[in-house]
Structure formats: C-alpha cells, structure tokens
Amino acid sequence: xxxxxxxxxxxxxxxxxxxxxxxxxxxxxxxxxxxxxxxxxxxxxxxxxxxxxxxxxxxxxxxxxxxxxxxxxxxxxxxxxxxxxxxxxxxxxxxxxxxxxxxxxxxxxxxxxxxxxxxxxxxxxxxxxxxxxxxxxxxxxxxxxxxxxxxxxxxxxxxxxxxxxxxxxxxxxxxxxxxxxxxxxxxxxxxxxxxxxxxxxxxxxxxxxxxxxxxxxxxxxxxxxxxxxxxxxxxxxxxxxxxxxxxxxxxxxxxxxxxxxxxxxxxxxxxxxxxxxxxxxxxxxxxxxxxxxxxxxxxxxxxxxxxxxxxxxxxxxxxxxxxxxxxxxxxxxxxxxxxxxxxxxxxxxxxxxxxxxxxxxxxxxxxxxxxxxxxxxxxxxxxxxxxxxxxxxxxxxxxxxxxxxxxxxxxxxxxxxxxxxxxxxxxxxxxxxxxxxxxxxxxxxxxxxxxxxxxxxxxxxxxxxxxxxxxxxxxxxxxxxxxxxxxxxxxxxxxxxxxxxxxxxxxxxxxxxxxxxxxxxxxxxxxxxxxxxxxxxxxxxxxxxxxxxxxxxxxxxxxxxxxxxxxxxxxxxxxxxxxxxxxxxxxxxxxxxxxxxxxxxxxxxxxxxxxx
Ligand code: F6R
Numbered sequence: 183x184x185x186x187x188x189x190x191x192x193x194x195x196x197x198x199x200x201x202x203x204x205x206x207x208x209x210x211x212x213x214x215x216x217x218x219x220x221x222x223x224x225x226x227x228x229x230x231x232x233x234x235x236x237x238x239x240x241x242x243x244x245x246x247x248x249x250x251x252x253x254x255x256x257x258x259x260x261x262x263x264x265x266x267x268x269x270x271x272x273x274x275x276x277x278x279x280x281x282x283x284x285x286x287x288x289x290x291x292x293x294x295x296x297x298x299x300x301x302x303x304x305x306x307x308x309x310x311x312x313x314x315x316x317x318x319x320x321x322x323x324x325x326x327x328x329x330x331x332x333x334x335x336x337x338x339x340x341x342x343x344x345x346x347x348x349x350x351x352x353x354x355x356x357x358x359x360x361x362x363x364x365x366x367x368x369x370x371x372x373x374x375x376x377x378x379x380x381x382x383x384x385x386x387x388x389x390x391x392x393x394x395x396x397x398x399x400x401x402x403x404x405x406x407x408x409x410x411x412x413x414x415x416x417x418x419x420x421x422x423x424x425x426x427x428x429x430x431x432x433x434x435x436x437x438x439x440x441x442x443x444x445x446x447x448x449x450x451x452x453x454x455x456x457x458x459x460x461x462x463x464x465x466x467x468x469x470x471x472x473x474x475x476x477x478x479x480x481x482x483x484x485x486x487x488x489x490x491x492x493x494x495x496x497x498x499x500x501x502x503x504x505x506x507x508x509x510x511x512x513x514x515x516x517x518x519x520x521x522x523x524x525x526x527x528x529x530x531x532x533x534x535x536x537x538x539x540x541x542x543x544x545x546x547x548x549x550x551x552x553x554x555x556x557x558x559x560x561x562x563x564x565x566x567x568x569x570x571x572x573x574x575x576x577x578x579x580x581x582x583x584x585x586x587x588x589x590x591x592x593x594x595x596x597x598x599x600x601x602x603x604x605x606x607x608x609x610x611x612x613x614x615x616x617x618x619x620x621x622x623x624x625x626x627x628x629x630x631x632x633x634x635x636x637x638x639x640x641x642x643x644x645x646x647x648x649x650x651x652x653x654x655x656x657x658x659x660x661x662x663x664x665x666x667x668x669x670x671x672x673x674x675x676x677x678x679x680x681x682x683x684x685x686x687x688x689x690x691x692x693x694x695x696x697x698x699x700x701x702x703x704x705x706x707x708x709x710x711x712x713x714x715x716x717x718x719x720x721x722x723x724x725x726x727x728x729x730x731x732x733x734x735x736x737x738x739x740x741x742x743x744x745x746x747x748x749x750x751x752x753x754x755x756x757x758x759x760x761x762x763x764x765x766x767x768x769x770x771x772x773x774x775x776x777x778x779x780x781x782x783x784x785x786x787x788x789x790x791x792x793x794x
Contacts, residue, residue: 184256184268184282185209186361187378188342188352190249191369191399195219196240198371199252202378203233208427209375210578211254212262212561216240217269217278217344218247224278224346228267248350248399251342253280256578257560259288260306269344270310272317273301276346277324279316281309282374283338283359284575286452291315291334308337316343324353325396329409332357332394338451340389342372352397356389363387363395363402365416370397376419376426384419433781435581435675439767440632445576445586446760447625449593459618461600466554466570473605475524480551481508482542483530484791486584486670490556490591491530492663493759497595500756501614502602511542521546527553528598532579532587533790534562543567556594558587572598581782582789583675585767588667589628592760596621613756620754627751631764639748640765643730644772647701653678654692655766656685656722657705658715664705664759668766675784676774685718698726703769705732707750707758712737732765734758 187202189195199216214236215228225243229236233254253268260266269278285291288308295301301314312331319330324345332339338358345351354361354372364371364379364386371379372395376386387402389395393412394405404412421430431437438445454461479498481491488510495506509519511529515538521527527546531539534557543553543564555568558576565571576590596617603614647653653672655665662684669680683692685704696702702722706715719729731747733740741747750761774781 184374185211185254185378186251186280186282186340186342186372186374188249188251188280188354188372188397189369190350190352190397191366193369194245195247195250196243196245198382199250200233200237200240201381202373203236203252203254205377205380205423206254206375207233208377208580209254209256210580211256213255213257213264213267214253215267215269216250216252217271217280218243218250219344219346219349220247221349222346224271224276224344226269226271226275226278228264228269230262230264230267249344249352251278251280251344251352258284258573258575259308262561266305266307268309270305270307270313272313274317277313277317277320277343279309279313279341279343281312282340283357284308284451285311285335285339286337287335312339312341320345322347324348324351325394325405326409328353328355329394329405329407333407340374350398354389354395354397356393357391361389363389363397365402369399370402372397376421377423380419380421380423380426386417386419387414388417432775433581433771435583435585435771435781438579438581438586439764439771441577442586442589442764443625443628443632445590446593446628448575448577449590450597450621450625451575453597454618454621456622459615459622461597461604461618463572463597463601465572466601468605470605473602476504476526476606477522477524479504479506480514480519480521480525480527480546481506481530482511482514482527482539482546484511484536484538486588486667487530487532487539487591489663489667489670490588490595491528492666493592493660494528494530494595494599496660497599497756498602501599501617502606504602504606509542511536512538515541515545521549521551523550525551527551528556529553529564529568530556530591531562531564532558532574532584532591534559534564535790537791540564540567556591558590580789582784582787583671583770589760589763592763593621593624596757616754617756620757623753624757624760627753627761628764630751631761637768640768641772643746643748644769644776646728647678647769648676648773648776650699650701651678652695653680653701653703654696655680655682655703655705656688656715656718658685658711659708660756660759661705661707661715661762664762664766665703667763668703668705668769671767671770672773674787675770675781676777676779677785678773685715688718688721693721693725696722696725696727700727702727702729703732703766704729705762706737707732707734707762708755712740716740732762
C-alpha cells in the first residue's frame, strides 16, 4: 500500500520526509522517492530500495528547501523499479507529484497526451499521466491545473503536487483514497496516514472526496470541485503511534476485516461495469480455441487461499461448466497428478511467495500446462512465473490471519467465472445475471454487514464460545468451504480446536463428540439444501450441542424465536460465501480477543510461508 508525506515549513524538509516515510514503512512498499523544492527547481530522488537507502542518497543535497513530497510505492501498474517509483515529473520536470490510488482511464489519457499533445512518458505507471495532464493545463496556477486534471480523470487518488514555479506551495486532491492535512506553527503537513505526521502535530483536517487543498507554511486553503473556498473543522488526534498505524483499531486483523468493502470494491473496480454488470478482464488473453478446448481446471493453493479455491470450484463449474479439481499445493506437488495441455492451472496466493504453491506452479508448467495466478502482490514470485495474472488489489495485509485478501480472492474467482462463462457459451443464463448484479451490490452489503449492532451481536456469542476448547463448523455445498475457513481462522488465532465437517458427514463419526453445550456453528445459506442442513442441526441439538446458525434473512421463518441465529443480508445465493465468511472471521477475532491470545501474530505461524 502506498504512503504519502508532504511538508512545507521551517524544518529540514528532507529529514521530515524521511521520518514520515519511515513511519509508513509498516504498510509495506517496494520503492520510495522524494521531490525537494528549492527556490527555482525541483529535485527528484528515487530508489527501488528502502527508505534507509533513500536517506543515504539525500545526504549530499544541500538543505535550503521550501517544501517537499515523499512516497513509498507498493507496485500496481508497472514493476517495482526506480523509474516507476514516485514522485513522477512532467516533461519539463517543473511539476512533480505523488499519488495513491488507480487512474482507471490512464490508457486513453496517455494516448491523447502523447499522440496529440506531444508528451513523452518515462514510466509504466498510471500515475505519470497525472503529471503530464497537470503540465498540459498549467498556466501559473497549480490549483487550477490540478482541478482541471482531476475533472478528466476516472479512478481513485490521493494526490500531492509541487510546481517549480510556485515555491513553498503544495496542492492536494482526494477521491476514494485517504489524505490528511496536519496543521502546525509556521509549518504544515499532508499525509496518507496519521502515523506519518503524529510526531509533529495532532491537529488535522481530513480531506473528503472531491476536495482540494492549497498548502503553504503559513496557510491552508480548502476548495470544493467548483473551486469555491470551503471551511472544515480541525480534528484532534487522540491516538498514540501504535493505534494510529492500526487506523484506531485494536488489531490489524480487525482493521483488515473492516477494510473488506473497499478491498472487494478494488478487486471489482475496472473489471465489472457497475451499471451493466459486464465483466472485462483486459489483463487476461485466452484465445477462443483455448477456452473452448479447456477440459479441466486445477486450483492449487494453501490454507485460506485453498478454501477460496474450494468456493471457486463450485462457481466455475456452475457458471462456466468446466470441471474443477482443487488441491492443497503441498499434496499436489508430490502426488504425480495426471495433467495435460488442455487443462489450466489456477494458483491462488495472497503473498505470491508460498513455497508449496510455487512448487506446484512449477510442476504444472513443466508439463506444458498454462498457469493463471490470483495474487495480491505485484512482482511476487508467483506473479512472475505464471503465464497470466489476475491481481486482487486488496492492499497490504499485515495480520497473519488472512481476511481481506481471502474476500478479494473470492471476488476475483467470481469475475473469472463470469469471464469464462461469457467466452465459452455467452452469459445468457439467469445465474450469470444474478451474480453480476449481486457483485455490483456486494461492497455496499459488506459495509452494512459490518455495522456496530452486528459486531456486538457476534461479540456476545463469542463470550460463550471463548469458554470452550473445542468447536465445530458445519455446512453443506457452498457453505462447507466457509465452514472450513471459519474453523481454520478460529483455531489459528484463538487456539480453540475447531473442526469443519460437511454437515451430512456428522453422523459418520463426529456426532460421537457432541455432548451438552458443545459449540457448533452451522452455516445455511443455500435454499436447495436448507432442509438437509437443518435436519443435521437437529441431530446436533438432540445430543445437547449448542448451535449458532449463520443463515440469511429470507430463511428466518425456518427458525423459532429465541434460536441463536445470525441473519445475513440477502444476496445472490452463489455470493453468500462472501457474506458468511465475514461472520466467521469476526467470530474468530472476538473469541481470540476474549481469550487474550496474540491476534495479529499467532504462535508458531508466519505471514509468508516461504519454506516447505
Ligand atoms: C490463514 C492464512 C494461511 C494462508 C496460507 C497461504 O489465515 O493466512 O492459511 O492462506 O499460508 O498463503 P498465501 O495466500 O500467501 O499463499
């Protein structure tokens, strides 16, 4: 996730920028850079390395600067190289800017700027378009040029811009990406995150979407889209540095759970037309013949990513009519699988560095099978070695227990299913339409689901669950992978021994373990199998099991008043695993908190499993 810091004031500018960037390092990055503004020109220094490396590079620069901007980049468009690092400059190098977000219409803007306006581009980034666009509109008023450029741009941005012709002035803009102004005495700051400015000031102004700011050391002016001056209240930060990094949440895991509406929206952005529901995956280039001849798909992954693959099997088979086999990568690589060129392998990995997933990828490639990777990390080993990549764009995930990356893997798999279905047989079925419409509504529904009342309801249930050392998760059909993921999450962070079973399997063994009070979390979101799951639930209840149902509002009349039920918002049935997974994540989270375990860094586990 990229980080932004900007400063103008009486202190040594480069020192403030480096300090701010150091405070943003926890968010992860692959390259960094600063632009320092003297009285006549801008000096840009960038590296594909660390902030410490950048600091070394700045040692010999005389410090008589009036303002500066600094950035840590987490690659999206273009590899993590020095050229692609921010700040990006205009042709004449008298405009420099840093940007968080994605410029969706960068290709058409770049075409226009280079072919018709003669701009020369240096990097592969979407961001560079902004520098040239602002240069194109610049007539001695940076704010006006930024406003004009913003009006042309589609996408998300937190933007800070310097002009060599306006010493000591920073101009900022925000749309769908956070930007905070820090207020000081004879100095002012701008940052993407509070930790970057907390050492200097606690007085801030939070910029909202469509707002602009012009910042000098003695003045901060705020503007709306029309260029009219607006006034906003000063927000006093009461957090310490540690809680500021977590966005005010107690743990990164909770922060990441709460970020899921945005993470899913980012996965869908630019790929799903929010009005027509049409899917375009420009990054993929399967030809028609390849897809028509596709006999089978293998999905290979580990842990939570494997569970995403299990959901993927249901949806790919249902929508695209392609048989899918899902394998744990560590098993697949040693089982001598029967594979051939008319098959496709999909590897799923948040980090893109998991050793077993990488080995499975190499094995199928060695047999001539094409590999499509679904990953969150640009430039990761998996992304480099796969033939095609579908990035999840969930943003950096810090908690060991994966949450938002999982949901965005599911979103990517839904998109992929619609894409395959469309290419193979067209989308003339109701299920595809229902799914596309459901996806459009999904970020909003996730937001609704994460409301405070729901969090409190789940927390109350966890008070009871936390007293036990064992628990069961059960479900059938699409609810079963969610049960598996729920059990993994609970055991991983609360250390409760949690087992997942296909509900129909209970009577084949595990029912022997059900006795008075044993917690059983039952997931029932699929209509055609509802009665079956409910009879399994009765078997559990008859033996004293304490059942907590995760179900949907539409099924409410199947349950008696007073039964422990959590009702999910109604969505397309095929999409319910996304919503029910959030409830199981929250169950794991609150139970772990109540039991006092180390939520973000559970014992014996690592975020990236680069060993076998
Ligand atoms: C569990 C979890 C792990 C990972 C697994 C694969 O919460 O995060 O099970 O899913 O280690 O990691 P990636 O997706 O990075 O390949």
